[in-house]
Amino acid sequence: MNTTGIIELHGEQPVDQAPLETGRDRVNATLGMILFIGSWTMAFGTLFLSFLVLRDKIAVWPPAGIALPSAPIAGIATLVLAASSVFVERASRSLAVAPGAGSDRRASFNSLWITGMLLGLGFALLQAWLWYDLILAGRTQTSGLYESLFFGLTWVHAAHVLVGLFLLSWGLIGSRLRRYGPERRSFISNAALFWHFVGIVWLFLFLGFFVF
Amino acid sequence: MTSDHIHPEPTTFLKKHVFSVDHKVIAKQFLWFGLVWLGIGGIMAMMLRWQLANPGVPVPLFGKLLFPRTSGVIDPASYNTLFTMHGTIMIFLGLTPAMIGALGNWSIPLMIGARDMIFPTLNMLSFWTMVMGGAVGFYSLFVPLGATEAGWTGYPTLSTTVGAVGQGETLWAIAVFLIGASSIMGGINYITTVIRLRCPGMHWMRLPLTVWGLFLTSILNVLFIPVIGSAMIILVLDRVFGTTFYVPASIMSGGTGGDPILYQHLFWIFGHPEVYILILPAWGVVCDLLSFFARKPAFGYRASVGAMVAVTVLSAVVYGHHMFTTGLSAMLGESFMLLTMIISVPAEVLFFNWLHTLWKGNLRLTTPMLFAMSVIFVFGLGGLTGIYLATIGTDIFLHDTYFVVGHFHLTMAASALFGTFAAVYFWFPKMFGRMMSERLGKLHFWLSFVPLVIVFCIMFISGYAGMPRRYYDHTSTEYLRPLQHLNVATSVAAFLLGAAQLIFVYNFIKSRWWGEPAPQNPWEVGTLDWTTETPVPHYNFKTIPVVQCGPHEFSNPVLGPDTDWIYQTEKLPG
Numbered sequence: 010m011n012t013t014g015i016i017e018l019h020g021e022q023p024v025d026q027a028p029l030e031t032g033r034d035r036v037n038a039t040l041g042m043i044l045f046i047g048s049w050t051m052a053f054g055t056l057f058l059s060f061l062v063l064r065d066k067i068a069v070w071p072p073a074g075i076a077l078p079s080a081p082i083a084g085i086a087t088l089v090l091a092a093s094s095v096f097v098e099r100a101s102r103s104l105a106v107a108p109g110a111g112s113d114r115r116a117s118f119n120s121l122w123i124t125g126m127l128l129g130l131g132f133a134l135l136q137a138w139l140w141y142d143l144i145l146a147g148r149t150q151t152s153g154l155y156e157s158l159f160f161g162l163t164w165v166h167a168a169h170v171l172v173g174l175f176l177l178s179w180g181l182i183g184s185r186l187r188r189y190g191p192e193r194r195s196f197i198s199n200a201a202l203f204w205h206f207v208g209i210v211w212l213f214l215f216l217g218f219f220v221f
Numbered sequence: 222m223t224s225d226h227i228h229p230e231p232t233t234f235l236k237k238h239v240f241s242v243d244h245k246v247i248a249k250q251f252l253w254f255g256l257v258w259l260g261i262g263g264i265m266a267m268m269l270r271w272q273l274a275n276p277g278v279p280v281p282l283f284g285k286l287l288f289p290r291t292s293g294v295i296d297p298a299s300y301n302t303l304f305t306m307h308g309t310i311m312i313f314l315g316l317t318p319a320m321i322g323a324l325g326n327w328s329i330p331l332m333i334g335a336r337d338m339i340f341p342t343l344n345m346l347s348f349w350t351m352v353m354g355g356a357v358g359f360y361s362l363f364v365p366l367g368a369t370e371a372g373w374t375g376y377p378t379l380s381t382t383v384g385a386v387g388q389g390e391t392l393w394a395i396a397v398f399l400i401g402a403s404s405i406m407g408g409i410n411y412i413t414t415v416i417r418l419r420c421p422g423m424h425w426m427r428l429p430l431t432v433w434g435l436f437l438t439s440i441l442n443v444l445f446i447p448v449i450g451s452a453m454i455i456l457v458l459d460r461v462f463g464t465t466f467y468v469p470a471s472i473m474s475g476g477t478g479g480d481p482i483l484y485q486h487l488f489w490i491f492g493h494p495e496v497y498i499l500i501l502p503a504w505g506v507v508c509d510l511l512s513f514f515a516r517k518p519a520f521g522y523r524a525s526v527g528a529m530v531a532v533t534v535l536s537a538v539v540y541g542h543h544m545f546t547t548g549l550s551a552m553l554g555e556s557f558m559l560l561t562m563i564i565s566v567p568a569e570v571l572f573f574n575w576l577h578t579l580w581k582g583n584l585r586l587t588t589p590m591l592f593a594m595s596v597i598f599v600f601g602l603g604g605l606t607g608i609y610l611a612t613i614g615t616d617i618f619l620h621d622t623y624f625v626v627g628h629f630h631l632t633m634a635a636s637a638l639f640g641t642f643a644a645v646y647f648w649f650p651k652m653f654g655r656m657m658s659e660r661l662g663k664l665h666f667w668l669s670f671v672p673l674v675i676v677f678c679i680m681f682i683s684g685y686a687g688m689p690r691r692y693y694d695h696t697s698t699e700y701l702r703p704l705q706h707l708n709v710a711t712s713v714a715a716f717l718l719g720a721a722q723l724i725f726v727y728n729f730i731k732s733r734w735w736g737e738p739a740p741q742n743p744w745e746v747g748t749l750d751w752t753t754e755t756p757v758p759h760y761n762f763k764t765i766p767v768v769q770c771g772p773h774e775f776s777n778p779v780l781g782p783d784t785d786w787i788y789q790t791e792k793l794p795g
Contacts, residue, residue, distance in 0.1 A: 037339055037417050044409045044443055052447035055487055059455065059466060062486075063479050150464045154477035157464035165454060 030193045038195035039202075046206050049169075053210050056165060060158055060217055071218075072155050076146030078139045080219045086135035087215045093128030094208045096121050097177065101201040104194045114191050119184055122197075126177045129204070132211075133170055136163065159218060166210055173207045176200040230759045240349075242341035245757060247348050248326035249652065252645070254348075255319025256729070258355065259638075260722075262310035265303050267719045272300055274712035276694040297693045301370035302389075304691060306362065308373025309393065312499070313400045314355050316637050320502050321404070321442070322348070324644045325411055325435045327652060331750035331757070332429050334420025334766045339413045347406035354399030361392035369393040372691065374488055377467035377481040381459050391460050394453040401446040401453075404498075408442035411435055420749070422768030426526070427789070429748050429772040430519060431644075433526055434505020437533040441494045441501070445537070449491035452484060482547055489540040496633045497536040500600070501529060503640025504571060507593045509772070510643055511575055513746045514590035515582025516785050518773040521574040528567035528574075535564045545616045554613050561611035568604055572597065583776070583785070587744070588662030592643035595670050596636050602674070603631030606681060621691075624684025627677040635673055642669075642725070649729075650743050654756040655736030661728040668721035675714040683707040747788045748772050766790045 064070060071077055100121035103114055140160070143149075150160035180200045183189035189197050231237045241247060271280055272295045279285070279293025288295060295303065326344065330337055338344045362368045367387035371379035375393065378384045415436045419428070428436075458464045459479075470478030512519035519525065541549055541557030549557070575597050584590070606628045609615045619625060642665075649657045688695060688704050695701040695708060742751040749766055769792040776785045779795045787793065 033417075037413060040416065041340060041343075041409055041413045044412055045405075048405050048409070048443045048447050051444050052451045055448045055451035055490075056455070059451075059483055059487065062483055063466065066480065067477060150458075150462055154465055154470075154479060157458075157466055157479065160462075161455065161458050161464045161466065164458070165451075 030195060035195050035198075038199055042199040042202050046202060049206065053165075053213075056162055057213055057217070060162060063154060063158060064217075067154055072153075075152075075155075076143060076148055078143050078159060078218070082135055082139055082142070083215055083219050086132050086139070087211065089128050089135060090132040090208050090211055093125045093132060094205050096125035096128060097201045097204050100125060101194070101198050104191045104197060115184060115187075118190075118197075119181070122177065122181055122184070125204075126174065126181065129170070129174055129177060133167070133174065136167055136170070139163070162214055166207070166214060169207050169210070173200075173204045176203060240345060242337075242345045243759065244326045244330050244338045244341070244344060245652075245761075247344050248323045250348050251318040251322030251326060251351075252652075254352065254355070255315055255317070255323060255641075258310050259315035259319060260726075262307050262315050263719055263722060265307040265310065267716065268295060269300070269303050269307060270712040270715040271295075272693070273695065274709045276696055298367060298370060300693045301372075301691075302362065302368040305369050305372050305375075305393075306358070309358065309369075309397070311634065312373065312495070313397060314351075314358065316499050316634075316641065317400065317404060318351060320499060320637055320641045320644075321435065321438060322351070322407060324431075324502055324506070324641070324648075325407065325439070327648055328429075328431055328644075328750060329411055329414055329435060330418070331651075331753065331761060332432050332748050332772075333415060333418060333423055334749045334762060334768065335414060335418035336760045336762060336765075338410050339418055340410050343406050343410050347403045347410065350406065351400055351403035354396045354403060357392050357399060358396035361389040361396060364388040364392060374492070375456070375484075376488075377456070377459075377484050378469075380456060380484075381467055381481075383468070391457060394456045394460070398450055398453045398457075401450045404442045404446050405450075408439035408446070411439035412443065415439075420762075420765050420768060423749075423789075426523065427768055427771045429505075430508035430522070430525060430529075431502070431505040433529060434501040434503070434508070437529055438498050438501040441498045441533060441536065445491045445494040445498075448487055449495075452487035452491070455487075456484070482544075485544055485547060486540075489543045492543065493540040494536045496629075497532060499633050499637040500640075501533070503596060503637045503643075504529060506640050506644045506647075507575065507596045508571075508578075509748075510589055510593035510647060511578045512773040512775065513744060514585045514587060514593070515579050516585070516775045517578055517582045518771075518775055518777075519574070520577035520580075521570070522771070522773065524570055525574050528570040531567040532564060535560065535567070539564060542611050542616070545613050546620045558611055558613050562608070565604065565608070572601065587646075588657070588659055588666055589643045589647035589744075591663065591666045591670075592639045592646065595666070596639050596643070599631050599639060599670075599674070600636040602678070603628055603633075603636065607632065619684060621689055622684035623680040623688045623690055626690050627680030627684060630680070631677050635677065639670075642666075645729075647744065648750075649732065650739030651750060651753075651755060651757065653733050653736075654739055655732050655734075656739045656743060657732040657736060658728050661724055665721055665724040665728065668724065669718060672714040672718040672721065676711055676718060679707055679711045679714070683711070745786050747774060747786050747791075749789055752788055752790055769793070 100118050103118050103121060106114065140163070143156075143159075148156050150156050177200055180189060180197050183196060231241065238246065241250075268280055271278075277294055280288070280295060284293030288299060290296075326338065364387060366389075367385070368389035369375070369380070369385065371385055371390060375390070380390050380394075415428075415432060455464075455466045459467050465477070466479040467481050467484050468478050469481060508519050508525050539557060539561045541553060542561045545554055579594070606624070610619060610625060610628055646657055646662055649655070683704055686704055686707075688701055688707070692698070692701075696705050739755055741755050744751070749768070752766060753761055766789075768789045770787065770789055772789055774780075774787050774793060777787070777793065779793055780787060781794070
């Protein structure tokens with residue numbers, strides 16, 4: 010037996026020290042994340058199915074004569090979230106470019122990633138503004154079916170935005186502490202995947218509530 | 222977070238036995254957890270049967286302790302709580318951990334030649350999330366204004382604030398959500414492990430069928446548990462925050478309202494795959510054990526795999542047969558009826574393969590074999606009666622009667638339970654390094670099998686005679702009074718069944734610590750788990766094995782006259 014006690018799960022030889030991430034590890038991590046996102050697609054698919062079924066029960070869509078959430082703010086929020094996804098993806102990919110200048114890659118990663126995070130935070134604020142506006146107009150989740158749908162679905166989505174922001178911050182801290190970087194980037198790419206997923210879910214909500 | 226590498230053998234008690242990331246320890250944790258909850262759910266079933274046989278008579282022994290206000294009599298509200306929690310506990314906290322959690326964690330890495338699950342930390346998280354779910358579920362029994370009373374299906378409006386005022390229902394929904402999250406984590410782990418960590422030579426058509434069953438179950442877990450997760454989130458929103466997803470239009474909701482039937486759709490989109498989530502691992506175990514103990518290759522290995530895959534796919538499109546009485550459109554109803562009937566075709570393929578595996582086999586009637594064979598019989602009974610429930614004409618008559626109770630207990634409960642017992646008896650020697658008593662095991666088998674068949678077969682008769690399920694007291698209704706003797710007979714058989722489980726508990730505890738030490742391969746089978754030492758070392762395999770043949774090479778003529786089996790790591794001669 011080897012002395013350090015670290016043994017590869019799948020391999021012939023024990024290794025001597027904490028290994029760097031291999032391509033194999035990255036595939037494992039990505040596969041796990043894709044399965045997780047598949048699972049969560051079913052969860053949001055269920056919510057969206059409920060939305061479509063119940064929306065059918067409302068005679069006039071969107072309901073007339075009551076205050077509705079502001080479409081312009083929601084539109085801006087959509088653009089902000091999309092931009093955030095773009096920056097996060099660019100940051101994640103910047104770690105994977107051909108090796109050579111490790112520290113430069115980390116610096117460019119940090120700035121792109123922070124921009125993505127700030128845009129994500131901006132989305133969260135715009136989302137809060139949407140709710141606040143509606144509550145000021147006297148509409149809450151108990152006011153009727155439309156409000157139930159709007160508040161219920163955006164709450165669940167917002168919970169995932171918060172989780173996403175937490176993951177992005179964790180990635181940033183990890184990069185600062187040099188735990189994540191060009192050599193160990195599975196967490197970063199998985200956090201980015203999750204963030205894109207959150208963005209796509211929002212796109213569906215935006216289309217459902219404000220476009221169609 | 223996701224590492225292909227595991228860490229040194231832990232030395233502290235906490236890291237070794239409590240917050241362990243070793244799949245073998247987690248399997249044992251799941252097993253103990255599941256068995257304890259099976260016991261609790263079983264005691265609840267005994268209390269239900271007591272009330273049905275002797276309405277209004279105090280429960281003996283511990284009745285005064287549990288129902289002090291009524292001096293030991295089960296009151297109607299407690300009765301509702303009991304059947305609700307019996308179902309929830311048995312499915313989510315009993316069979317799920319014992320079957321999928323324990324069996325999956327134990328057998329997947331060992332049978333595919335891996336050193337651990339691919340995401341060990343996620344694995345530990347999965348177990349402790351389930352413990353949290355169990356704790357919340359248990360706590361829900363003791364909250365103000367009452368525990369859940371809405372049935373394990375939790376239909377609105379029984380489960381919205383209209384029907385259930387207590388916090389118990391909310392906590393029940395949170396518990397189901399947490400347990401579901403645990404199953405999803407496990408499922409992601411199992412799928413990735415089977416795809417990525419199979420040892421060299423272990424291609425898909427050399428996997429033991431147990432692993433196939435667990436793999437397909439995990440796919441269903443990952444895809445359909447989130448559906449009930451969302452349904453539970455909406456239920457909590459409705460109950461706690463006053464939204465109206467499931468609440469019909471009323472003055473309270475401003476004139477617009479949701480739809481209680483929506484919940485039924487969401488629940489059964491999950492609920493029907495859940496039946497197969499529980500049964501597929503049992504099928505896999507049965508496929509393997511029949512071959513192991515008949516000393517013959519599993520007949521039609523590829524056909525069995527294909528049938529299980531087909532069942533997995535079809536299970537997603539039959540859920541409407543639970544809802545024939547909700548006013549489903551005729552076209553939808555007939556489609557669901559047809560699809561449900563079609564699912565019996567792959568099931569028949571499996572039955573044919575099982576019987577053909579036994580045919581002219583050199584049967585070794587050990588306890589695991591007896592339990593595996595009983596699954597064929599029990600699932601056959603449940604499957605055949607399922608035809609009546611799949612057919613709209615008969616279902617509308619039989620809906621919500623004891624016929625349904627008998628049917629689903631035989632299919633998803635008894636088959637999964639007996640499959641679990643088969644697996645426990647079979648892997649116990651490898652798991653704990655000691656043999657279980659065969660004599661007590663066989664006694665346990667016969668005293669479980671016969672009463673179990675009696676219990677649920679009587680339910681078919683009483684259900685056919687029109688006895689509705691979930692009634693508190695059948696003697697209070699004129700037309701049901703003549704059927705009361707059937708209730709009494711069911712209860713007597715049920716008490717026998719319950720008592721027989723004490724033999725298992727005794728055998729399990731005694732063998733765990735004082736059983737005779739197990740040899741490395743007591744059953745003489747060739748899968749990779751039996752190539753390891755007993756007890757299995759921390760890293761399972763010193764070097765990763767290389768697989769040379771399939772899992773069921775029994776009585777192959779090329780092996781010569783001296784032996785009838787071969788390890789998967791050995792090459793077939795010639």
